Structures are given as C-alpha cells and as structure tokens.
Amino acid sequence: MKGYPYREDYMLTHDIDWFFCHNGHAFHAASNGGVIPKEILSGMNSKIQETVYGMKEPEGVEVEINEYYIRNNVLIGQQNNAKDIEKQFTDYIVSFSAMAKKGFISLDRKEGNEYFWVARPKELGKVRVDMFDKIPKFEKMPVEVEILLD
Amino acid sequence: MTRQELFNAAYNKAGVIANSVIRRHHGNIPKYKDYPAAVISCSAKHSNIHKEEHSRSCQHYKFDFRILNLLKVIGNVDGPSNVKDCNNKVGHCAEPHAANEMIKTSMRLTVGDLEFSPAIRPRTRQIIQYCGNCKATFGL
Ligand SMILES: [Zn+2]
Numbered sequence: 001m002k003g004y005p006y007r008e009d010y011m012l013t014h015d016i017d018w019f020f021c022h023n024g025h026a027f028h029a030a031s032n033g034g035v036i037p038k039e040i041l042s043g044m045n046s047k048i049q050e051t052v053y054g055m056k057e058p059e060g061v062e063v064e065i066n067e068y069y070i071r072n073n074v075l076i077g078q079q080n081n082a083k084d085i086e087k088q089f090t091d092y093i094v095s096f097s098a099m100a101k102k103g104f105i106s107l108d109r110k111e112g113n114e115y116f117w118v119a120r121p122k123e124l125g126k127v128r129v130d131m132f133d134k135i136p137k138f139e140k141m142p143v144e145v146e147i148l149l150d
Numbered sequence: 151m152t153r154q155e156l157f158n159a160a161y162n163k164a165g166v167i168a169n170s171v172i173r174r175h176h177g178n179i180p181k182y183k184d185y186p187a188a189v190i191s192c193s194a195k196h197s198n199i200h201k202e203e204h205s206r207s208c209q210h211y212k213f214d215f216r217i218l219n220l221l222k223v224i225g226n227v228d229g230p231s232n233v234k235d236c237n238n239k240v241g242h243c244a245e246p247h248a249a250n251e252m253i254k255t256s257m258r259l260t261v262g263d264l265e266f267s268p269a270i271r272p273r274t275r276q277i278i279q280y281c282g283n284c285k286a287t288f289g290l
C-alpha cells in the first residue's frame with residue numbers, strides 16, 4: 001500500500017478521516033482542522049481511507065450515539081427552535097454513525113488535541129477485528145479521548 | 151442579502167461539499183477528497199451577489215490588493231499571523247477566500263461593504279467560531 005503524507009497547511013484547513021486500532025478496537029477520527037499524529041500522516045492514510053470507504057457494513061451492527069454529550073456540549077446554543085435543533089443533531093452525527101455501522105468507534109476532535117466519541121457499535125465484542133488488518137495499530141492511544149469508553 | 155439568505159447559501163454549499171466527499175465513498179471521482187474544515191458565504195451591502203469558499207492554503211492563489219492590504223496587517227500570506235492565540239496561517243481561512251471572490255466582482259467595493267455568513271463545518275453543518283485572524287481582519 002502506498003499513500004502520501006499530508007502537508008501541515010492541508011491538515012489545518014481540512015477535516016480528515018483517519019483510522020487506528022488500539023486494544024482490539026478500531027477507531028475512526030475526524031481531524032477537524034487539527035494535526036494528525038505523525039505515525040498516521042507519514043503515508044498510508046489516503047489509502048486506508050479508500051479501504052474503509054469501500055468496506056461493506058457488517059450485518060447486525062447496532063449503533064449507539066453519545067447523544068447527551070453532543071447535545072449538551074457540542075451543539076448547545078446553536079439553534080433556538082426545536083425543528084432546527086433536531087436537524088442540527090441529525091446533520092452532526094451522520095458521518096460518525098456511518099463509521100460506527102462499519103464497526104468503528106467514531107471520534108470527533110474538539111479544541112486542543114482532545115477527542116470525544118460520537119458513535120460506536122453497541123456491542124463492541126461482536127465486531128470482528130480481522131476486518132481491520134490494514135489499519136495501523138497503536139499500543140498507546142495516539143490521542144486523548146476525553147470521555148473514556150466504559 | 152439578509153442574514154438568513156447568506157446563512158442558507160453557506161449551509162447549502164456545505165451540503166454540496168459534504169455530499170461530494172460522501173459520493174467518493176461510493177467509488178466516484180471526487181472534487182473534494184477530504185472535507186474542508188470550514189465554508190463561508192460572503193456578500194456586500196446592497197448586493198445580490200454572494201460567493202462561497204472553503205478553507206485551503208493560498209499557493210497559486212492571488213489576492214486582490216484590497217484584501218491583500220488587509221491581510222498584510224496580520225502577517226504575510228501563507229505565513230504565521232501576529233494575532234495572539236490564532237494558529238491559522240494568514241489567508242488560509244474560508245473568509246479571505248470568499249471575501250476575495252466577492253470583492254473582485256466590483257472595483258467599487260471596499261472591504262467595509264463585505265458581509266459574511268456564519269462559518270460552517272461541512273462534515274457536520276455546525277456553526278463554528280470565526281478565528282482570531284478573521285476577527286482581526288474583517289472585524290467579525
Ligand atoms: Zn488561502
């Protein structure tokens with residue numbers, strides 16, 4: 001597999017999907033204009049994106065959304081009528097829940113290099129890890145994830 | 151244009167970009183490989199013209215002198231800015247790109263005539279804060 005590294009300028013102006021495995025789980029992260037850890041940006045991410053985008057959704061993956069956190073911390077104060085609030089919520093989660101349907105714990109980045117989870121498979125134990133053999137593995141989490149997975 | 155019309159223009163552009171990224175997931179050749187971090191719409195007082203642009207670097211991009219003179223106050227285009235606590239490079243935000251496309255539509259426009267929509271993150275369509283550079287440059 002070949003890919004290309006990202007320039008810093010590009011990272012700071014883009015919201016890039018990147019991927020890693022840790023402790024038997026597969027993660028998707030939205031860079032949201034942040035700098036991607038150097039182990040990831042050193043080459044293969046664009047190829048891994050293609051692999052992931054081409055992956056079929058495994059059957060029977062139910063998705064859980066970190067709804068309370070998103071409504072109360074991420075989207076708070078953006079809209080003022082109920083219809084717009086619901087639309088904002090569905091717009092917000094769509095790209096993350098698509099990744100969770102594929103078996104990823106899906107993260108978004110807030111200020112600093114801290115991430116939080118947005119969507120994940122309800123039963124993590126049911127996700128087959130061998131689907132993710134091309135995705136880089138990390139012993140240590142490469143980013144800070146604010147709300148730890150229980 | 152009203153504030154609502156400007157917001158709608160930016161929101162719709164964010165949707166078009168997001169859909170283009172998603173279509174790539176289904177094997178089409180994309181215009182956008184990754185989501186840009188932000189899009190914005192820019193218009194001017196008493197004008198029905200509006201221009202939408204997204205965040206990106208400025209290589210091979212030429213700013214009109216009216217925008218360039220403003221940007222120079224915070225630093226050299228493509229370089230770091232002198233605005234405290236803002237890490238964005240000068241000229242890389244959606245705002246200066248959209249302002250530039252808008253101001254080019256008429257020699258009579260000045261930067262004081264420009265009006266901006268809120269900044270929108272295409273992936274999620276959430277409204278995001280203007281950065282320190284853009285606040286300093288355009289008085290947002
Ligand atoms: Zn630029």
Ligand SMILES: [Zn+2]
Nearest residue numbers: 243281283284
């Ligand atoms: Zn800015």
